[in-house]
Amino acid sequence: MAGKRVIAICQSGGEFETDKDGFLSYKGGDAHAMEMDEKLNFNDLKTEVAEMFNCSVDTMSVKYFLPGNRKTLITISNDKDLKRMIKFHGNSDTAEIYVMTEEAADLDFSNMPGSRSSRTTLSEMEVPVDAPPSVVEEDIVDDPNESGLLLDANFDVVGDTNNVDDTIAIEAELPGPVSFAAANYDEKNAKAAHQWQSYITGVGQRFNSVHEFRETLRKYAIANQFAFKYKKNDSHRVTVKCKAEGCPWRIHASRLSTTQLICIKKMNPTHTCEGAVLTNGYQATRSWVASIVKEKLKVFPNYKPKDIVTDIQKEFGIQLNYFQAWRGKEIAKEQLQGSYKEAYSQLPIFCEKVMETNPGSLATFTTKDDSSFHRLFVSFHASLYGFEQGCRPLLFLDSIFLKSKYQGTLLAATAADGNDGVFPVAFAIVDSESDDNWDWFLVQLRTALSMCRGITFVADREKGLRESIAEIFRGEDVVHGYCLRYLSEQLIRDVRGQFSHEVKRLLVEDLYGAAYAPNPEGFQRCVESIKSISLDAYNWVMQSEPICWANAFFRGMRYNHMTSNFGELFYGWVSDAHDLPITQMVDAIRGKIMELIYTRRTESSQWATRLTSSMEEKLEKESLKIGSLQVLMPNGSKFEVRGDTIEVVDIDNCDCSCRDWGLTGLPCCHAIAVLSCLGRDPYDYCARYFTADSYRSTYSESIHPIPSLERPRRKDASQAAVTVTPPPTRRPPGRPTTKKVGSHEVSRRQLQCSRCKGTGHNKSTCKEVLLES
Template sequence: MVGGNMVIICQYGGEFVTNSDGNLNYNNGEAHAIDISCDVSFDELKSEITSICNIDLNGMSLKYFLPNNRRTLITISSDKDLRRMVNFNANSGPTEVFIMNKVDIRAPRSTVADSGTSVIAAAEAAHGVRRKRLTAGGRSSRGKVAESANPIAANNVAIVNVNNGMSIKVDNRPVTVGVIMENIMEPRPSIAHHMDERTNGGILAEPNIFGSLPMLDTVRPINAKTLSDTIITGVGQEFDNVRDFRAQLCKYAIGKGFAYKFIKNETSRVTARCVEENCPWRIHASESSRKQKFVIKKMNYTHTCGGGNGRGGHSRASRPWLISIIKEKLHEAPQCKPKDIVREVYEDFGVTVTYSQVWRGREVAQKELYNTLTEVYRQLPWFRERILETNPRSVATLMPSHDSKLCRFFLSFYASLYGFEQGCRPLLFLGRVPLKANTDCKLLVAAGIDGDDAIFPVAFSVVEDETYSSWVWFLTELRFALSTSRIITFVSDRKKGLEQAVPQVFEDNYHSYCLHHLIEDFKEELKNGPWSQQVKDALVDDFIRAAQACTPEEFNGCLQNIRNASTDLADWVITTKPENWSDALFKGSRYDHFSSNILDSLNNWIPVKHESSIVQMLDSIRGKLMEVMHSRREASGTWASTLTPSMEQKLHTELAKTHRLDVLCSSDTIYEVRGDTIYVVNTGSCECTCRRWQISGLPCIHALAALNRVGRSFYDYCSKYFTTEMYHLAYSASIQPIPDVERIYLNNNGDYYPPSNRRPPGRPRRKRINPNKTTTVIRLCSRCKMAGHNKATCEALL
């Protein structure tokens, strides 16, 4: 600010892009510098902007950022607002003022059409009512729209499509039905991107029997940009699998209006960039370390090619994409008409489709939805009844929703419940089993650990999504199924609402956080620091030792090492609630299990071909669980040791380390064990001051040295859950087969993924053959005049 004046930079015509840190950057557009007086009025400011920038501010709003805050835009609508802007930015140099369109959220979404023509009519005009014949070059011209054939692009007019008798305002001007507002926005040049999937390093897409779905190169609906912003949000966003990521990336590109090609397109990593050579837009996603999520690792949001502003990007609008959109529309409104879908597809994505394309896609979508509803209301109730008949005292709960969009199914066999309560430790791992092909539902699981440290599945649940609500429902059903009164320790990644759901449903139990996920979060925090890779590895080791520390002194020592490197990093460790993941502070019993990685063994239990059906998926789990329980029961019959094989091996490994320890007897139960440090062992209460005995359930080396000193049996001081007897109890019950379940498999083979009904090659017959028509003409032999043969085969003597 110089001499009572201030400089403002007026920007318009661009768009805001959110960075990974949440700050907003304004890209593209035009900018003008204006020198104004500090006591200028709001009307005078608008007049100055209008004269210099040559734009009409009616229907526009002025916004600015506060100093050091580029996340929230502040609106200027009066003289008071202008005074505040001057005061806030008095000492911050030139002030940026952004000129933006006002959006009335109460108004219906607008569509673009020519004079007196709806979007459907425009789409029919763009594609042609009939399919054009092959061109001279032998290729069909279907799917390409010339600019002259697009009446909407030629006239550059906008019409508001509302119900009869209604009127709304556009740019603060009243608009009634059928009235065309010309020159509301300036025409934009057409940008078309045509790509060949076979040459860009990507996989060959499914043949598009609909043809291309061209987008009108006119005004882009505002809600299309808003919708695409919610599809791809940025670095750290998680997807179920690579197929889900590719599908969402396709929707994002279509909504944003740009085309991309793959640099790497594999099942474990995907890298894509804009098709324009000099455009910096790029995205990279890969599997997480646990291979249960597909995560965006890097993303450059900037487009310099004109993409991302609502033009182009429709080359991937294929048949599968349209069917997925139609299914979402039918989920929301089952009676939605094709003409409404045509309008909404354009409004949401800026893609113009014809009525016939939507009609054909709607038939396929309705068939898939019908198969889903058939399973929910016919097959799943039948499957539930058969489970309860063949496996009494099992728990099977089906909860279809009131709007028929989804269902929840909880399943826990009596053999699993009995085995967990009688022979397994009170320890449950919560998580989701990733599905490779099915992205419409999620499979939640609760599993325990048997005496030989092998996974012991307890309950499964199919839900519509992994959210706080679905976890509360699953845990509520699990609490009803478990009749035990034991205090249970739960281990989970604490995400997707688990951190709040577990203590809400199981109030008096313990919840431990998965150490593996915490380490990944800790490594993300390390990326913000200036440390070398060697220092980062040392800090990760300190974090792991802090989790495995048995005493508060050991935990504090590890935390101090982290604090010496960074106070902020140590403060972050404290905010993660160490009382839920460090052995030194955790009050429950985890038996040396720090993470939920054990659930990864369930990933291969379900064949991909059975994921499309909930019944087949759950029956695959039943069959696998029945086989596993039988094989483990048969194998344990030959065990002669007191403990299970894995625990027996652990005990002997620790016993070999006791020869260098000295033991002093204080009483019949109190012993002093000397090594590098002095520890006190109490065999009466099964405690040692190192706390390893209490945490693991097996005697530590100090306890083993004391027991060996007095000649007592080690097995009497091991947890009962590690004995062979308890292992036999865990697998004493059996899961019974369901004899007639194959009927579901036969009925579902051709229903869930119907083959495409393609027309046979060649020209269609002019006169169709009627197989039911009887032949009335009797053909006679021309030689003997008899029926049943001809002249060549005639044997009559003449």
């Protein structure tokens, strides 16, 4: 078959069905085609298939049928298996392969048909998250006339009692065995297990389903501290014996004819083993752990895996490892919160509901060519109205990485209300932070805002924002102010390795001084200080477009807000909700904004001041400074004010040579001194955004709840539903980091050698040769 190519039809997401003759057919799911030849290796196959179906390589299982045999699935687990498969299909132009993922890990035998052939396809079946942990070990059935599967402890099918030649390997991820911690088991603390000791009463006891019987049996074994193994386990009968060698304890239950009831037919309740002392462990599965911790997770969402390990050991005498506790918690969270995958499929109806319940809002999403999620934009009418009616025309653009199952990034536009509080305006969830996604976000923001004229954006100059803001808001008199935080970080990156930690700190201080300097003279003094440290750093600063970040030259109004991470409160909400499914994450953020609007509206309704509380305080501080000032009263609208410095105040243009009035929007002490001499009220010269009335306008509209996301039946069958699947990105293995990275790299302490005084190493690793005196 040298040079022979086979077209592989790759299928995933469907189910196997068994006909009356025991032949398997695959129904539903998605299908893709690819070419295969003998040069293809197994890792490349898995990588390509993972890209096709947006699944993880680590949890993938690939299987196929031999030509002419539709009863037995063969697993491909290495390069040799792959070459055999291609060789077996040498006389065919096509071959079918089936892709299964970790969703089949917790197997529910109660969903299995009774025939032998269908029971050989466990890992291909759709299994609910709360499926019972059927722990089956390799064991020969006592009655050779009864059919049953032979499985080992890892759920690998090693044979069938009716046909031992039909051998397949069903791969499913299961936790390892968990032993009773007999030495540490505290009877007094095992209250939860004690109530299960009498769950099994004996022959004649009935259960509503096989699932209920297995759950009851598991609890009974935990309470009585013994391990068991299944000899038979299918949809209509279960036979179990004690795992200890020679122990006669045994139980057999089967379905009552014409009903779904399961009845215990035989039982030997006698144990001759020493239970936990002699057994090698009880098989605690992830779904069992999930059922135990689910209720506590409702009350304590931050219930840690290490605490789960401790609590289960105390309450049940079972010692879990960290991974089992973590995985059980993940399953419990999904049971409580809903499916991540289903949440993506709900996005079309979710966006419809947002705009239906909150008229004037904008909620829209896009998908990629393969229908996988790309990005979602949300802006509520209450936020848009509040920004346009009461907030300063100032928007902060920033992002936060999401540590959810499918990762992604949240992009946000936040504003500052009249009390210098965070006011969320719009946000988007995108697959990654890129120039294209920022461009798309700004296009949606431009669509949502009814008027954009005069807005100042405070944002990073990278990520394509400089070009996107200028292009999308062209003709709107929009100004882009570079975020000083990002600017200082870039300065430190560009001069990395040249200076000590202390010198870098001084460079950043001088950069901030230059940015806040109100006039060109102050700016020049600061950059000259940078020049005295490093000519390269000075050149970098002068080439970084000071007109876009320095107060002395900036042509827009930033009200002295210099960094884009103004919305820390909002990003805190996102961090609290990042592990929720996407629709629930958005709804959690909506709930926080709704609560914020209601709370601030209620508080401001009690104000008796003309300005907001923080602005009243600032104006009062400036008023206390006028006692030492002398005002010269010339004819006209310009006045000279003498104090520590001599300043000129232009009342008609609301300007002072100190620049504070123009930069903040509040009269400075020089202006207040002039207004006092003229008998005018300083409140009349404050920017309208700081008034209590404007603040109340900001929070005058409400955000309404979003009802359930059940999709209604479409009257027009021609209207095809939009399909949205999860993005291909998945959370990397391991526990997400919770350590917050500092804003500036300069905050890290740099090593300095005590021998040669160089940086970047210490004495023990110093390679300098020092001459002895």
